[in-house]
Amino acid sequence: MTIRRLCGVLRVRGTTELALALLLGASFAALPVVALLPSLWGFVAATAVTYLADEALHVRAPAFVRRLAALHLDRTMRFAVRTVMLLALAARLDAPDAVLVAGLAVFSAHYAMMTCYTAVHHAVRRRRVLPLVVRNLDMSELPVPPQPSAFFYRRYLRKLLHLDLPAHAGLLVAAATGSERAAYAGFALTLATTAAALLAVLAQYRTARRMPAREEVLAAVNRQLTGYRLQVALYFSFAAVSRDFMYQVNMWIETLEQLDLRPVIILRERASFRYLSRTWIPVVCVPRADDLAELDLSAVRVVLYPGNAGKNVHMLRFAEAKHVFIGHGDSDKLASSNRVSKVYDEIWVAGRAGRDRYQRVRHAISDSAIVEVGRPQLSPIRLHADHAPGPVPVVLYAPTWEGWSDDDCHTSLIPMGVPLIEKLLAENVRIIYKPHPLTGKRSAEAAAADRMIRDLLRADNNERHGAAEAEAAEAAARPRLKEIQARLDELAGRHRGDDAEQLRTSRVPDRAAAAEWQELRAEWHRVFWESRGPLRHNVITRQLPALYDCFNQADLLISDVSSVVADFVASLKPYVLTNAHDLSDAEFRAAYTTAGGAYLLDRACTRLPAILTAVRSPHPDPMTPARHTLKHYVLGPDHPTSLQRFNTAVNTLASRAETEGVQGGAGVAA
Structure with missing residues (x-):
């Protein structure tokens, strides 16, 4: 419990990140001690730990790093503390006054040039902010300069601060060997590289000054829209x-x-x-x-x-x-x-x-x-009759989020999410857990329940037979999934460029890429589910796998009052609605339309075993007729198709707008 509380306070996840955070704090606390003793090798060890722990935390626990910045212990301050302690160590080791003065001057110049670099970098970014960004329009006529090199543009402060390493290393070598030449060589290298970086960003600013004006950008986009x-x-x-x-x-x-x-x-x-x-x-x-x-x-x-x-x-x-x-x-x-x-x-x-x-x-x-x-987008959802069950029932738990206020809070996570998962794990089912993207946005209780559910599923996966083989299969599939995702991002037009680069490279796309997109998405889902196997639980938090593909994997949905349930009705599979406030069945079904074809689950989940028994073959599912009736009521008839009805509605309304526009224009002319 103490470890969990520390993780919550420091905003880190797991013992590894907690150990890194404590290691960073301990190494920085050790710097003044070993500097004043003085202990050269103790300082070298503590300094190395501060560098390594700092970098690891930036990768693994960015929330903790942001919390340090909020407490005025940002990266620049941490580097400055390390530098001051280094100079204190050199003074305690009786370094020559000339070396100390030179070191102080070099480090001061280094930080001054970093300030200038930051100011110019911000100016470049402001210059490259355009009034709008487009995709899939041909903007080749606009003379937008290319984005500055990512080496100088992205994470620039992180790179600049590390340019003090030659000066640090040179001063430590001089302290160990007594050779002043090493110190001056390190100082010169730090100054030279920092000055070169500043000159490079100044050249980028000169290029950024050629950005087109706001009026020119708007006019170019309007020409493209008119042509389209x-x-x-x-x-x-x-x-x-x-x-x-x-x-x-x-x-x-x-x-x-x-x-x-x-x-x-x-x-x-x-x-x-x-x-x-x-x-x-x-x-x-x-x-x-x-x-x-x-x-x-x-x-x-x-x-x-x-x-x-x-x-x-x-x-x-x-x-x-x-x-x-x-x-x-x-x-x-x-x-x-x-x-x-x-x-x-x-x-x-x-x-x-x-x-x-x-x-x-x-x-x-x-x-x-x-x-x-x-609902035209429901066509990828497979019908219950076309679903092939696996060795164990697959339950999709897709709770909604806590809403913007308590009046609109329908989530089951807070009152019953954790005990529901515990009872499902006792029923020998496979769980797919897909929380709403906004889960925990407003409520700390919802965020805590979400974390506990993930921990429960992770622990159960680790205890299952063949856990090592399953993890190996997931690891083996990861490179292929990453490769497919990279191509999907490319087809989607996603890149790491800024807004100006997005506009500069915008072109009319090849519509034939849609077929490749669909094939790659289908392959991604196939590789993903095959690598997970038929028994392991899954926590789904990203765009892929898609919600409707999770529908196709599931034998049963457990959810809250939300549009997820209305969409799942299209499958005609059994589903459960959480009745977290323990209303009577009659009250609940009267209040919520989608409850008409649902099994209702009480807050204590006492009905769960009976529900699972009712939907398992060969038991007859008593809610099947109600789901067929509800599907027609909620989603409308199957013929004409939803896409045809939607298209007709658009055409009809557009014609009406055109007619009224012509009549209005004639009235104004008269």
Whole structure:
């Protein structure tokens, strides 16, 4: 328990990171002691440990390093402490005054040049910030200089600080041998390399001054958009860009690519590109509202909104277009029938359940504004009849997050997540645990429960028969998975360049790459699941494996009130809804539509054994008829297909916007 508390306080994970943190603290504490004794070899050992532990922590425990910076013990301060202790050691060892003065001057000059380097580096970065970033438009006409060399551009402070190593080594060698020449050689090397780095970044600044002006960039993008003749825009904004919210956009990409009309994706946060999936659709990221107002979007007839956000008002002001809230999933949460949705011309829902959900928000949403279009993105989900069970039942536990407030908190993690996993482990099942990307964002209790569940699954994996062979299989598959992921990132247009480099290299993509993308994703999933074997538990936290592929692996879903459940209904597989507040079955089913085909699990999980027995073959599953009825109610009919209905809705609304625009123009002319 003490180790766990220390890990929590220091923000490290596991005993290895804790040992590194304690080692760093102990070695820095030892520096003044061995410097004042004085002990040359003790100082050499302590200094080496500080360097190595510092580097290891930057790689393994970045949260701990950030906490040190918040306490004014950042990397620069740690290097400065090491330097001061070195000079103190040299003085205690009676080093010549000339060497001490030269050392002080060299280290002072080194830090001064680092300050200048930082100022110039920031100036280069500011120069390379453009009003917008694009993907899949040909921006070759813009004279954007290439990004500075990554060697000088990325993690520059980390590299600059280590340029003091020659001076440190030279002074220590001089102290050990009595040769002043070693000290001066180290001083000269530190000064020369630091000065060379400063000259290099000054040359980069000279290049960065040739960046095109804001007006020139906007004009070039508008020319490309005019040539593309966009008609439909998917608009997305979310403030918490440190997390992967782009699943709300990515789920719609394949649907947009199959529309009759020409789509474009408009984003508002630069970090969104980090998580954007592959697409040939033009993508424009415009952080500032003033720049968005200068984009030529006059040809857009339909704007689709997958999320409600404050910045939506910047797009809603375009009166020529029709604005539609499409959401990012149908759930029984209050947010899925928000009164804010009244600002849109139409609200598109999957099935009758979505219409009824909005009708419960009385005097807010007109029934004529609601259109049932299905869920086009659910086609990859395999039906229960096509599922081949493995040697043990596979249970997918996909809890939702804790919400922005307690009023909207539907997660089962806090009240029952840990005991649920413990009881599942006692039932000899294989668990796939996929928490919501925002888990722990607001609640420390949810974050703690999430960590405990991961620890339980890890421990059970280690205790299972053949654990060593399974870990070897995972390790063997890792290079191939990494290779496929690198190619997927390349096809998606992800690279390590800055925004200006993204715009400079933007070109119209080859649509044939979509086939390669699908093949690689299928291979990635195949390699991943085969390497995991049929018995090991899995914790899924990244974009891959995808949620719907986890659906296809599972025999049973356990989840909370969320859109995950509504999507899983498409499989017709059995699923369980957590009733964390122990409402009566009648109350719970009346409150939440998706409970109509669900088994309900009480907070104490006493029903879990009976539920698992009911869904295991050869036992008849009593909820099967209810799930068939619910699927039609929640997701709509199978024919015409959801994609056809969605495409028809887009075409119809675009025609209406065009007609009203022509009539409005004629009225103004009259």
